[in-house]
Amino acid sequence: MRITEIGEFGLIDRVKEAIGPPGAGVVVGIGDDVAVLRARGDKYLLATCDIQVEGIHFLKEAISPYQLGRKAAAINISDIAAMGGLPTYLLVSLALPKETTVEYVDRLYEGLKKETEAAGVQIVGGNMSHSPGVMVDIFLLGEVEAEHLLLRSGARPGDKVLVTGSVGDSGAGLALLLDPTADRTGEEAKQVLKAHLTPTPRLKEGRAIARTRIATSMMDVSDGTVSDMGHICEASGVGVQLWSDALPLSPATRAVAEALGKDPLEWALHSGEDYELIFTAPADKAEKLAALVEEETTTPVTIIGEIIEEGMNLVLPSGESLPLEPGGWDHFRRR
Structure with missing residues (x-):
C-alpha cells in the first residue's frame, strides 16, 4: 500500500497506532499540531514542529529568503497561539544546496529573527545539512497555564x-x-x-x-x-x-x-x-x-x-x- 492511498492524516493515525498509547506525562500527543506535556508548576509545556520544503511549500523564485524565514517561524508560532499559549524557544534545522550563498542564509535568519523577536521567542540552536533543495524545519517550544489550554476536542452541539x-x-x-x-x-x-x-x-x-x-x-x-x-x-x-x-x-x-x-x-x-x-x-x-x-x-x-x-x-x-x-x-x- 502506498501513502497516497491513505493520505497524510491516515498516515499519522498509522504512526500513532504503531507508537502506542502516550505515557503519564503526555496530555496531548500524536495527532494534534502541538504536543502538550506536563511540567513542574501550573503550566504545560507545548512542543510543535513544522517544515518548509522547496517545491512543496514554496517556490524559491517566488519568495525571498527573508520572507521564507519569517513564514517558517510564523506558522509554528501560530500553532502555539491556537492552544492559547506563549512560544518561548526555537530551534532550526536547515538543509541547503551546496551552491547556496551565505548571503541567502543571512537574509533567511534575518527573517527568522524578525518574526521570533516580535513574539518574544529566542532562537537557541538547530542543525545544518546538505540537500538538493532548501528545507527549513522549525522546532518550537512554548507554555500555557493549565486553565487556559484550548484543544480541538471541546466543541459541543449548539456552539x-x-x-x-x-x-x-x-x-x-x-x-x-x-x-x-x-x-x-x-x-x-x-x-x-x-x-x-x-x-x-x-x-x-x-x-x-x-x-x-x-x-x-x-x-x-x-x-x-x-x-x-x-x-x-x-x-x-x-x-x-x-x-x-x-x-x-x-x-x-x-x-x-x-x-x-x-x-x-x-x-x-x-x-x-x-x-x-x-x-x-x-x-x-x-x-x-x-x-x-x-x-x-x-x-x-x-x-x-x-x-x-x-x-x-x-x-x-x-x-x-x-x-x-x-x-x-x-x-x-x-x-
Missing part, C-alpha cells in the same frame, strides 16, 4: 463557530504567484501576497481568547477553513454548518478573485495558510467573546456557523444546504 480576521487572502496570494499573466502591482495584490508570503500569527488573539475561558475549542487555519473545522469536528465528535454569506472575505481577496475570474468562496473554504484562529463558543456567549477579543486586539472576529450533531454543511443565503468535504491541504493524497 457557534468564530474566526479571526479574514479567510481566503493567502489563497488569493498563491493564485497570483501561480499565474504568470496576473498583475501583482496593485494594492489589493500586494495585500494578498503579503498574507501568503509573510502571514501574521494571531498570538495576542489566541491569548485573549484563552484568558476569557469562554471558548470550547480552537485551531489555526493552516489546511483550510473546512479542513481544519473538520479536525475540530472529528476530535469533538460533532458536525458543523458554515454560513457562506458570513465568511469574512477581505475587499482585496474579492478584487483579486474578480481580476482572475475565480470564486473567492473557494479560497475562503479550502485554500488554507491564512493562519487565522477558528474556534467555538457557547451560543449565548459567542458575541460577548467576539467583542472582548476585538476590544483587546483590534482584530475583527466573525461568527461563521454553528456546531451540530453530525455532518458538515454549507448553508447558502437561499437557505439551501450543501454537503462539505474537507478539501484542504493533504501532503500525500492524490491530486
